[in-house]
Amino acid sequence: MEAYFERLRSVYPLSAEGLDLLKSYMAKKHLSKGDFxxxxxxxxxxxxxxxxxxxxxxxFKNGKEITExxxxxxxxxxxxxxxxxxxxxxxIIECLEDSEVIYLSxxxxxxxxxxxxxxxxxxxxxxxGALILSQKRMDSIQFETARQxxxxxxxxxxxxxxxxxxxxxxxxxxxxxxxxxxxxxxx
Amino acid sequence: MEAYFERLRSVYPLSAEGLDLLKSYMAKKHLSKGDFxxxxxxxxxxxxxxxxxxxxxxxFKNGKEITExxxxxxxxxxxxxxxxxxxxxxxIIECLEDSEVIYLSxxxxxxxxxxxxxxxxxxxxxxxGALILSQKRMDSIQFETARQxxxxxxxxxxxxxxxxxxxxxxxxxxxxxxxxxxxxxxx
DNA sequence: TTTTACAATTGACAATTGTCAAAAAATGCA
DNA sequence: TGCATTTTTTGACAATTGTCAATTGTAAAA
Numbered sequence: 001m002e003a004y005f006e007r008l009r010s011v012y013p014l015s016a017e018g019l020d021l022l023k024s025y026m027a028k029k030h031l032s033k034g035d036f037x038x039x040x041x042x043x044x045x046x047x048x049x050x051x052x053x054x055x056x057x058x059x060f061k062n063g064k065e066i067t068e069x070x071x072x073x074x075x076x077x078x079x080x081x082x083x084x085x086x087x088x089x090x091x092i093i094e095c096l097e098d099s100e101v102i103y104l105s106x107x108x109x110x111x112x113x114x115x116x117x118x119x120x121x122x123x124x125x126x127x128x129g130a131l132i133l134s135q136k137r138m139d140s141i142q143f144e145t146a147r148q149x150x151x152x153x154x155x156x157x158x159x160x161x162x163x164x165x166x167x168x169x170x171x172x173x174x175x176x177x178x179x180x181x182x183x184x185x186x187x
Numbered sequence: 188m189e190a191y192f193e194r195l196r197s198v199y200p201l202s203a204e205g206l207d208l209l210k211s212y213m214a215k216k217h218l219s220k221g222d223f224x225x226x227x228x229x230x231x232x233x234x235x236x237x238x239x240x241x242x243x244x245x246x247f248k249n250g251k252e253i254t255e256x257x258x259x260x261x262x263x264x265x266x267x268x269x270x271x272x273x274x275x276x277x278x279i280i281e282c283l284e285d286s287e288v289i290y291l292s293x294x295x296x297x298x299x300x301x302x303x304x305x306x307x308x309x310x311x312x313x314x315x316g317a318l319i320l321s322q323k324r325m326d327s328i329q330f331e332t333a334r335q336x337x338x339x340x341x342x343x344x345x346x347x348x349x350x351x352x353x354x355x356x357x358x359x360x361x362x363x364x365x366x367x368x369x370x371x372x373x374x
Numbered sequence: 375t376t377t378t379a380c381a382a383t384t385g386a387c388a389a390t391t392g393t394c395a396a397a398a399a400a401t402g403c404a
Numbered sequence: 405t406g407c408a409t410t411t412t413t414t415g416a417c418a419a420t421t422g423t424c425a426a427t428t429g430t431a432a433a434a
Binding site for chain 4: 179
């Protein structure tokens with residue numbers, strides 16, 4: 001069995017039948033560094049699983065790129081508002097490395113959720129996980145300094161610091177590249 | 188039919204049977220101003236619906252109260268991390284007015300979700316709504332100034348400004364009461 | 375290798391916000 | 405009503421961060 005099936009089961013313990021159902025709505029794509037998983041103004045109709053590689057989620061604010069999140073290997077990503085509200089995405093998801101991405105279609109997932117309670121529960125678990133992440137990140141942004149958040153990143157997700165350019169990290173932390181540079185020299 | 192049933196159906200169009208199932212796990216409480224819906228270190232075992240009144244969600248950071256969110260009438264609230272991870276809550280939910288609150292038990296909801304696909308879909312819709320809210324608030328916090336957020340609040344939820352004391356609003360906006368006071372004189 | 379373009383750092387200065395103290399205003403209670 | 409308490413506002417100053425410009429470093433292309 002492929003590794004990402006195990007990852008799906010770590011979200012919610014799906015039966016073999018449940019996995020097969022999901023599988024019928026999944027597609028694997030190989031993308032190169034710089035390719036887009038989700039383009040600007042495209043409606044997000046899939047949940048993406050970065051099986052191999054590394055991606056970043058960003059958008060433009062006053063002509064500048066703002067990095068919102070990174071997606072390391074073996075993690076999910078999607079544009080929350082575009083997906084649920086079925087509107088064009090202001091978020092852009094880009095591969096920072098050559099990547100292998102599994103696309104799970106919203107249409108398929110919605111269909112399965114209507115008829116299969118196991119899939120519906122899987123989906124609940126998936127989005128409640130996203131909700132917890134979102135909540136923790138919000139707390140972090142509002143009530144920690146940029147330095148504290150940088151240090152936390154250094155401890156908990158050092159691979160992000162290794163893979164992502166400073167300018168992306170700076171906008172992710174909500175500060176300018178200059179300020180990040182000064183923080184780094186003082187640690 | 189009571190008004191909050193209609194509100195539940197605005198989240199997801201439940202059948203009469205579905206509503207009855209939920210109803211059996213709901214309890215109504217009347218609380219006074221200053222009462223707690225959720226105490227510190229208590230595990231959040233319900234989703235709360237503020238049918239009448241007004242509540243705020245806050246926590247302590249370095250001995251100071253930080254307001255995280257307000258819950259106006261006809262809205263839901265709960266501690267996301269405490270509820271899903273079943274851990275003691277660092278968040279406190281307090282009534283800022285005499286309130287009528289509907290408690291929907293996690294235990295009941297979990298039980299129903301296992302066997303009733305309609306309830307499972309209702310729950311998915313409820314938490315995806317929370318996820319969208321969380322996402323939008325995160326964008327707002329990270330990439331708007333305190334003044335922009337104050338002005339947006341003034342436009343979209345003026346009742347919060349009327350009901351909540353300045354000090355709560357300040358910590359909600361992530362600034363000091365002094366800075367909020369100065370912003371207000373300049374608008 | 376050299377060139378070129380982009381990324382990261384550094385310095386000087388401006389703008390914003392926080393801190394602390396005090397005054398003014400509002401609120402609750404006897 | 406009047407007093408006590410709390411909240412909000414104001415002022416002075418310090419600390420932090422942003423902006424802009426210049427410099428250095430790095431990596432891909434010629």
